[in-house]
């Protein structure tokens with residue numbers, strides 16, 4: 001028998017209270033870890049954006065399109081020294097397609113110029129034979145491997161999609177596609193559930209006034225370090241034209257978007273600390289209840305000759321151990337729920353926002369350290385109370 | 400060496416002109432009024448007196464659990480009225496064993512572990528601690544209850560564990576505040592026999608408060624406290 005042993009026995013004294021406290025700490029830490037991971041993962045998403053990939057769109061709004069010849073102008077842009085500014089360029093349209101068989105499942109449908117698409121989005125990988133088929137099949141489509149798995153689509157399947165934006169084809173027929181390939185990706189930030197098909201097939205089918213219009217132009221600058229100058233040069237090129245453009249590099253675009261959600265992130269970050277405060281209250285409540293019930297035991301230990309300091313550290317040991325007893329299941333729970341379950345789900349389904357949704361070792365360490373420190377602090381008031389305990393008065397009350 | 404000092408050499412407890420006052424809500428209550436007491440080493444004394452006469456107060460002063468308003472208190476050679484709280488706490492761990500009316504055992508510890516508890520205050524191996532606690536439990540006749548928790552023991556047995564805990568450090572002085580107050584006649588007699596034995600065989604100085612005249616008869620000296628002074 002020793003003093004830490006006594007602290008441990010005291011912990012087990014009220015199993016129901018212990019279980020509730022441990023559960024409270026574990027759930028609080030799970031919440032903490034979830035919030036921290038969301039904040040960090042969102043923050044980290046920008047690391048997956050490319051500084052040299054530029055997106056050019058209508059100056060006023062994303063919804064309005066651009067003349068197709070702008071794509072050629074962007075591609076051919078030269079610097080003051082006559083050297084090319086752009087090394088690859090493609091153009092795309094948002095099709096807004098829906099599979100009537102999967103009415104409630106959203107997936108992106110994008111018409112892309114098959115000749116140039118992969119030069120700009122080189123993280124997207126399509127096997128050579130499937131790429132060949134894509135080039136040879138006018139209504140061919142390549143879909144994300146995850147989307148194919150989800151809808152059980154195979155190469156060779158014919159798919160009919162409806163588009164609220166474009167309606168039926170000009171000739172009154174539906175939009176029918178043949179899946180010729182599945183793409184995978186080397187970047188965690190690329191959505192694996194997009195339906196890409198050939199831009200020329202779309203252009204064939206749309207009404208006359210919608211022909212030769214592109215939703216946006218994506219290009220790669222020769223020199224990532226000078227992306228800002230290149231974006232300015234692109235927009236300047238169309239300054240005097242009927243339709244002006246707005247060009248941003250992918251990283252800035254993402255940060256602009258992040259600007260909108262940054263207050264959400266700030267709140268989440270703030271909440272994660274509120275959770276820790278709640279954790280402290282749970283622990284402080286449990287430990288002070290226990291200590292109050294045992295006041296006369298501490299008084300008799302003082303009478304035996306235990307110093308105030310010793311008793312105080314006995315109580316601090318107890319409250320820290322309880323916090324740790326909650327931290328361990330808290331970490332295990334966080335691993336299973338956040339890292340395994342939620343992480344897989346978000347990385348598959350919301351890759352653009354949460355390319356890597358995994359709990360960092362650092363976050364676990366932070367959670368355990370926070371619980372330990374808070375456990376220690378939660379014990380301070382009861383420890384001081386016991387240290388100041390008047391033996392005579394407390395033993396009088398018992399006798 | 401002055402006469403006064405040489406007199407206190409043979410005293411386990413020496414109290415001179417002790418005043419103890421309590422102040423509550425502006426009212427000052429003088430419980431002990433210039434009290435003198437000499438308890439020679441090796442004596443077994445009973446302290447009697449009406450309720451509220453200050454018996455517990457006096458014992459608390461002797462045990463160093465409380466401090467006098469004025470006066471000198473020397474116990475086992477230490478001037479308690481001059482020592483700090485921390486000093487007294489350490490001193491108490493080595494020199495005084497206290498037995499209360501309510502046994503005050505820790506419910507999460509076995510009889511043996513309760514007795515070991517005061518030994519945690521001293522440097523020794525756990526094996527040595529255990530051995531000394533076993534001896535103390537043997538002295539009080541509970542060698543067959545070492546692994547029992549307080550809730551498994553009778554009141555008399557609990558009090559015997561408390562006595563084992565009080566003597567395990569081999570203190571010079573044992574203080575009992577109505578140690579038999581909660582016990583039936585038989586259990587009380589066993590406890591008193593134990594006190595006699597500790598006094599006779601181990602030479603412990605014992606001072607015990609009691610309301611029970613039969614219990615007081617076991618002591619070698621009976622003192623009466625009344626109106627703050629000893630009769």
Ligand SMILES: Nc1ncnc2c1ncn2[C@@H]1O[C@H](COP(=O)(O)OP(=O)(O)OP(=O)(O)O)[C@@H](O)[C@H]1O
Pocket residue numbers: 392393421422423428430448449450451452453454455456457
């Ligand atoms: N901490 C305290 N604060 C205020 N008054 C106190 C305190 N302790 C004791 N007293 C008062 O001092 C007086 C003596 O109390 P004490 O407990 O010493 O009596 P006692 O002789 O032990 O009585 P009993 O036989 O009932 O145990 C009482 O009037 C009590 O109210």
Ligand SMILES: [Mg+2]
Pocket residue numbers: 454455456576
């Ligand atoms: Mg009393």
